[in-house]
Amino acid sequence: MIINPEQIKTFVNTIYPYLGVNKQQEVSRLLFEIAKRERIDYTEVVGCLPKPPSRFSLLKDYLLKRRYPSLAVKGNKIRPSFSDISINPALQVDVTLKPQIKPRNLFIEESVLHTEMVKRVVAQFPTSDIEIIKTYKEHTEKKQFRIEDYNRRSENFYLVRENYDFYKRCPCSSKSASCGYFIVNLGSGCVYECSYCVLQDYINSPGIILPVNIEDFFLAFQNLKHDIRCGSCELTDSLVFDHITGYSPQIVEFFRRYPKSTFEFKTKSDNIGLLTSVPGANNIVVSWSMNPQHIVETVEYFTATLPQRLAAAQKCVDCEYRVAFHFDPIIYYPGWEADYETLIHDIFNAIDGGDIAWISLGTLRMTPRLKKIIENRFPDNTILDEEFFVGHDGKLRYPRDIRAFIYKNMTSWIRRRCKDVPVYLCMEEKSMRLDQGT
Template identity: 75%
Template sequence: MTINTEHIKAFVRKYYHYLGINKQQEISRLLFEIAKRERIDYTKVTESLPKPPTRFSKIKDYLLERRYPSLAVAGQGIRPALFDVAIDPKLKMDVALKPQIQPKNLFIEDSVFHTEMANRVRTHFPESTVERIKTYKEHVGKRRFGIEDYNRRLENFYLVREDYDFFKKCPCSSKSVFCGYFVVNLGSGCPYECSYCVLQDYINSPGIILPANIEDFFAAFRNLGRNIRCGSCELTDSLAFDHITGYSPQIVAFFRSYPKTMYELKTKSDNVGLLTSVPGARNVIVSWSLNPQKIVEAVEHFTAPLAQRLAAAQRCVASGYRVAFHFDPVIYYQGWEADYEALVDMTFQAVDAENVAWISLGALRMTPRLKKIIENRFPDNTLLDEEFFVGHDGKLRYPKDVRIFLYKKMTSWIRRHGKDVPVYLCMEEKSMRLE
């Protein structure tokens, strides 16, 4: 249902004019979230509000108990993020029709214009307008890019020379356990529209950025002089553009010579044609982020269906690769247990535990700013209707007891199939333990 936030704020200004702006903002935020969560008009909520000029604390207590019923019943302290609510209909993302990856413009830096990869991309998109630029940085200048630019990101592809971010430590959340992972930025931007995706908040770019100098990444690895666990999945999907870049066979060939380093290709696609065209290397791990199909359909727009992801995993195992799975984010909702237990069973029916390199678990979380973006791009979402509070790292998270419950259940289902498969938590606080 569509909720007019301006009507809510006008109501609050009129009837609670004696309160300050910040207090009015908190009331408006809670009215909006309650109306959305309960699928009712906000006026139905206001009917039960204490009448003005009631003290703010009494109004807020009523709204908090209604918005966070389980926390209120449990007697837990509530620390929500009650920032301003503002929904701009122009920012809504249209997910009715899957877009074709067919950029209007190819911007190619001078230094990579004649590289093999740039030639490959130009051939792949013969109808795109090609513009030669000095550098990406100079081309975009100091402009900040917003949600409207992000919604149109597939219109512009930038082929660049990467000079800095070759291998860097995973930017784990503050006060979270470091996972020991190194990220390889072989691209920025993703063609998929997962409602919860952090890239909506993280990327400041008018398009998809693809480095065209993979040989420099290989040279940077040689200079590291040590074995690591790494992967190209921080700022993009590792395989979504693989048929365009042609990078996966080169990655496999290179890391085959470094068997003590683990290189991960993480994806929500089934785009494994190039990858399975070459013999697999046991230290190149192909991984999938998995959710029940009903979640895929509801919030992981344009990604491969669950069955196709698992079929792609089977193809990779048959080609000699090991695989991994990320149940992240695990999304809490009524009936989640049956769906996720079935998901774990389906996963191990598709792939034997002996071919699974690792599994990660992580509950849905987001920054307050990302929550505002989700509200604007996907105003009909139900992800945000659960009870979130400000966690150890400033992100909005499910209550700790809920997360413990999620992880214990998921781990028990995994252990039924793979007692020795490594399982770890992603971006969780140090006090959280699996077993």
Template identity: 75%
Template sequence: MSHTEQIKAFVKKYYYYLGINKQQEITRLLFEIAKRERIDYTKVAEGLPKPPVRFSEIKNYLVMRRYPSFTKTGQGFKPSFFDVTIDPKLKADVTLKQQFKPKNLFIEESVSHTEMANRVSAHFPEGNIEIIKTYKQHLGKRRFGIDDYNKRLENFYLVREDYDFFKKCPCSANSAFCGYFVVNLGSGCPYECSYCVLQDYINSPGIIIPANIEDFFAAYRRLGRDIRCGSCELTDSLAFDHITGYSPRIVDFFRHYPKTMYELKTKSDNVELLTSVPGARNIIISWSLNPQKIVETVEYFTAPLMQRLEAAQRCATSGYRVAFHFDPMIYYQGWEADYEALVDTTFHAVDGCDVAWISLGTLRMTQRLKKIIENRFPDNTILDEEFFTGHDGKLRYPDELRVLLYKNMTSWIRKRCKDVPIYLCMEEKSMRLKL
């Protein structure tokens, strides 16, 4: 019997007189408290009022123990007590970084004779090549789950993209609009960041790359206006660059549109192709940054912090501007010293005049993503903090904590660079007024 099943059996035995929803709430709280405090759930249960007892008394005790800061301040909140089910078979393997060598190469018929098809076939000579009519037809109406996501690197799809070339950033409801346009130049990522939103909404059994980048350029020309855009919503912008060879083509195209800013956002150090061509100041190469402690324990298989910053140095030297996203910032004991050191290290590596912008954001997730994280990364600690349902329905740190994180980061950044633009990502509009 699994740990979670033991808790459910305990609750069912001793609180048989309560309805299933109330039993579920007790189970969820026992599970989270035991995980947070690093003790067995039976130790938590020892403090419970002895049954039979009213549900409100049980819940009050557990909530006060799980959310101590909320209960101390008396702040109203709505914690989420959805069912807890952990399937050991869904655990992500983060013991050894996999080389990206897909077993299967699925190439749409319409792009099978393109230079990109030849490039991909040559890059993976041992892959089993199958020509398919279309990606959509090949998959049919099948839905894919966590187990498929865990195996995503086994399958590579080369397709013709016909829509969503440029679309407005899907900012959360009631969030301040960032004015960003998302470019759909691929789907899927080789990294295993335990907080990654892609786990939540990618319904695909593999990595998907469009072969028709010339159609993206044509779509931009049809827009007929200057924009701020980037290819980082559904994939890492540079993780597959050595396979696609797209970055030099993007640079050469957009250098002719100097008022449009194109961002390549990454957690890699894969900048060889970028630095092989003259840079352009409207091409922004950006990195998501966190302290090395977080890189090692949360952002599995990504480039170490110093390698990301060394790559940023190389890009700045090559004529690009760079940007940094301290997002998601993760709260833990000792975060202040680590994040202040992160800011100092960042500006020691890169001159502030080469930094186009900096964004700040804190850890947030949907309830569904929380359940995915619990299954794929059962040993995680990022879920142990106190979260509440925010303005957009996502689980977030409380307002006071987010303000503290943002104010400190802004102060540390301003000490090193007074003029760099700083903005909040996926935050409610009112948060700006609190800083």
């Protein structure tokens, strides 16, 4: 159902004029989230509220207990986020029309104009308009980019030279356990529309950015002079543009010479044609982010289906690659246990445990800013309807006991099928332990 935030704010201002602006904002936010969570009109909530001019503490207490029922029952201290509700219908994503990877515009830095990759990309998109720019930074530094620009990001491709950001340590959340991972940014931006995607929180680019100088990434690795575990999955999907860049065979052949290091392709696609055109290597891992199929259909728009991901994983194993799976983010909802347990069995029915390099677990989390972006881009979402509170790192997270319950169950289901596969937590507080589920 459609919930009009402006009607709610007008109502609150009219009925509770004695409340200050911040308190009115808290009441409006809670009314909005209760109505959305319970699939009712906000007026049905209003009828249960203490009558004005009730004290704000009584009003807020009722609303908090209704919005966060499980936390209220357990007597936990509730620390939600009370940001203003401001939803612009014009920012909603059209999830009925799958975007084509066919940019209207190619912006090419002049220093890479004559490279082989640029020539290949230009040939792939003969109808795209071409504009030569001095540098991406100079072209964009005085511009402000908004959600509208992000929604049109697939229209603009930037072919650039990366000069600095070759290998960097994974930016683990504050106070989270370190994963020791190194990020290789071989692209920025993605054409998939996962409603929880953190890239929405980085609206600082008008398009897809592809560095064309992969040879400099290889040289930078040699200059590290030590072995690392790394992957190209922080700011883009590792394989969604592989048919354009042609990078995966080059990466495999390069890292084949460094067997003590590991390179990971992390994806939600089944775009493995180039990858499987070369023999695999034991230190190359192809991994998939996994969720039950109904989450794929309603949250991870335009990505490969669950059967397609599993079929791609089987092909990679046949080509002698190791594979991995990331349950991250795990999304909590009524009936999640049955769906995720079935998903784990589906994976081990398709892939032998000995071929799985690792499995990671992490639950849905977001910044307050990302929450507001999700509300605007995906107003019909249900992933925000669960109970979130401000966690150890300032991000909105499920309560600790729910996260512990999820990890304990997920680990148990995995261990029933394979006792040896490494399992680790991603972006979790250091005190959370898999073996105890606490």
